[in-house]
Amino acid sequence: MAQAPKVSVIPLGGLGEIGKNMTVIENQGEILVIDAGVMFPEDEMPGVDLVIPDISYLVERKDRVRAIVLTHGHEDHIGALPYVLRQLPVPVYGTRLTLGLVESKLEEHHLLGETRLREVQAGESRTIGRFEVEFIHVNHSIADDVALAIHTGAGTILYVTDFKFDQTPIDGRVTDLQKLAELGRKGVLLLMADSTNAERPGYTLSERVVGQTLMEVFAGAPGRILVATFASNIHRIQQVVDAADRYGRRLAVVGRSMVNVVGIASRLGYLSVPDGMQVPVEEIGRYKPQELVILSTGSQGEPMSALSRMAAQEHRNVAILPGDTVIISANPIPGNERVVGKVINRLLHLGAEVIHSPFSGIHASGHASQEELKLLLNLVRPRFFVPIHGEYRMLVAHKRLALAVGIPEGHVELAEIGDRLELTPDSLRKTERVPSGQVLVDGLGVGDVGHVVLRDRRLLSQDGILVVVVTVDKRTGQLVAGPEVVSRGFVYMRESEALMEDARLQVRRALERRVPDGLSDWQSIKSEVKEILSRYLFERTRRRPMVLPIVVEV
């Protein structure tokens, strides 16, 4: 009772990885969850649609979870909500635009009716159970992003999600420097802050610079202009609209998420498109090329996106023409360079001019670079610091920045997901590990694709599969038919009939040798068939297809 108040922080996602951001704060037995994001699957997860955080820790403490508080509307912060809310139907707090995007997502999942959404504004404070939460405006590549100051008995936790200091933001609303400074003056116990760009020296470009570049490109473009960017980057889209307005062009919007976000943002007042500017994409044929801007998804080269389909000449409404200027206003996310490159090659082939990064000023990151991160640390002067949102290398880089501005080594903690960080007014320490990790979503299945399934998919993709069906008489133990050998993804059968026939004979001979003993021991038949075939095929082809023996008793 006379004990110092204890507060715990448990990251469940977003540390040691990019994406699926989720952090748990515990205060006097109550739990507050920050964000519920997805991660996009890595190459080693073929067929997987999404990765979400393992929330079994929360599900076991269901009745103690007070709310999920969202910082902004990016998928890596809200994308797991439909899955999380099914197991934890708690209220969701967020700013207007964030909730606008959440609504459309919940509607798709038939969860909108039953979810309690609580709108907040930057500058406000809310009492949520035993948590006092302040919402603080920060700049990012989506509007209405907030940092959170969570006042607990132990002290203030300042959670600065994805952010940057944009001194000239499009909507004129600079990151709330005053509030951050005030919190710093009053004393912040723990700062957690975005590490995405912690390896990047200097300052991140202002979003406004991109607008200037757009104006220059618009001024010189002889025909149609196509702009591909992230659908959620509403300030970028506003700048495209402004450039279109200045140069008297109509705007057509293509791509499901772009149409969706432009609709939501316009309705909620975050995007202002002059009356009569927007035209249906089906009607672009009515306008001259120099009267048109087409705003599109696909800046990451996603194979099914509008821009990729245009580049492949497969888009229903838009055919790329010589004289078109295509602006790819985004940097390829690591891993996407090749697909983006392919789209650029195709667009050039069709005669378009393509403007893309690193062409200077055509994209600005949404994340603070090193000088900004140091500025934040100096504004806030926290007692303890935990870098979040980033791979390990970025967290390490962020830690170095903290040390550089004078935070003592022992006050910076490199945490991992699942670490319980216990806070008192004058200490921060890791106490235990709680369950955490990745849950894979594939189609309707959540968590049913695991290790074994992924390993099999990877194996199958390497050299394909050979199925061997052995039919055995259950009374006599004699081989009745076959064996049948069928392959997929191994060799093209018609060209390799001899090889497959040889494989069949190998199996047949081996089985015949066993016949005296009978063929009743399935397990050992299977392993023998597997071994013989694998060895034979490797010798002949130097490939290792999966061999799947099936024994049928008749």
Place this chain on the structure above:
Amino acid sequence: MAQAPKVSVIPLGGLGEIGKNMTVIENQGEILVIDAGVMFPEDEMPGVDLVIPDISYLVERKDRVRAIVLTHGHEDHIGALPYVLRQLPVPVYGTRLTLGLVESKLEEHHLLGETRLREVQAGESRTIGRFEVEFIHVNHSIADDVALAIHTGAGTILYVTDFKFDQTPIDGRVTDLQKLAELGRKGVLLLMADSTNAERPGYTLSERVVGQTLMEVFAGAPGRILVATFASNIHRIQQVVDAADRYGRRLAVVGRSMVNVVGIASRLGYLSVPDGMQVPVEEIGRYKPQELVILSTGSQGEPMSALSRMAAQEHRNVAILPGDTVIISANPIPGNERVVGKVINRLLHLGAEVIHSPFSGIHASGHASQEELKLLLNLVRPRFFVPIHGEYRMLVAHKRLALAVGIPEGHVELAEIGDRLELTPDSLRKTERVPSGQVLVDGLGVGDVGHVVLRDRRLLSQDGILVVVVTVDKRTGQLVAGPEVVSRGFVYMRESEALMEDARLQVRRALERRVPDGLSDWQSIKSEVKEILSRYLFERTRRRPMVLPIVVEV
């Protein structure tokens, strides 16, 4: 007879792509082949080991091919040799280091004895059939690289493969500016030149800068130093050796290709390692950390490479220790960013310091940037220009540079592989298309993995496979046993027994409905099983595994 002499150039690889470089020159019925490179498979080619050029055009004209001339020893210029030589056993020309690397490759393929290797030196000329070929020294990220001046009846073709202008190369041998200028003065009919860095402004860093950076890092490293770089970058390796020598460290070499190349380059005099410096990696335990440098493969994060295995704590001889400094002296090739990032994260986790690009000066590209490409164009002042070695976007960028220095639009040709470019003393034109493309190598199979197999592998990797075995009595047409349903890579069977049992019942019911008609029409049984199961599984799981029905008659 009084006709103007006609010469053809046919690129068979390396245009519109990175890798598998190969160009055919035809002069009075004789054929000269430049390079025979491989390309590494793209993501859409699972299981494929290598991609080589389609050489059916050459094989059909076998008796007219006089030689293969190699420019340098990189895999994308020599890697396809073993496959090409089996079909075209012609003499191979190359510089000493290039042939050294080729020898070790041919030995592996048991082709060394039967191949006629002809060593040449930069500065020399050789008459090969009706071709007069001059070998011209150029700088690159491997030693002993040569451009080729091929003198034909129509005029001189200058083939400038991968190159840069390094004003301060490690071996003191600058790209042969005088020779290039002399050729330019005498008149070059056609220039073909490397476009890899044509999108990159400015000048490429000198290799010597990397040496200075290495010295700085060596000066400050408290413990062991590990350097990962391309095995073939002998000048880089020399600089590592020099730094080791300066700071009194021993050198251990790990990774098959690194050991191989260090051996070849030392033997041929391209690499000079002080006596007693090199120690076997098994003995590194005898030395203090600050007395050691470990030179390793794995700068691209290749999963089986030495560095990746060290990072995963799976290397037999080297365990990463806190205090180690790991230098990754290479840029990730587009597409490799994520795997390289993963290696860096792991190394940091193990307590190592990691120095990698974009840390400035730790790597220098081997390819000329825009200012160098313009310099080459101005030195040579060719009548016609064809950019080579690069994706379409790079060829386009290179074309723009040519226009910028004043080559007329009609004199620059953006060619594709398979284009026949016909040259006369005053014209260049595309006349026809010859067979060209990709041949996939998978294990021992060359060309047997095609469209269908790759499509199946991709399908298999997405949602796995479901095999359904239906056993039918061949006299009565009745279902005898099963159906058996087995899946791989779809769902984890133990957790989804009910789903699989339901799937089995669906098939059984459908087959029973058909029994009145008998089950003798295999094809239609198969398509029905496929359709029923695919639909059922998609409804239940939103996944589309490959369904493979097998009918066994007993």
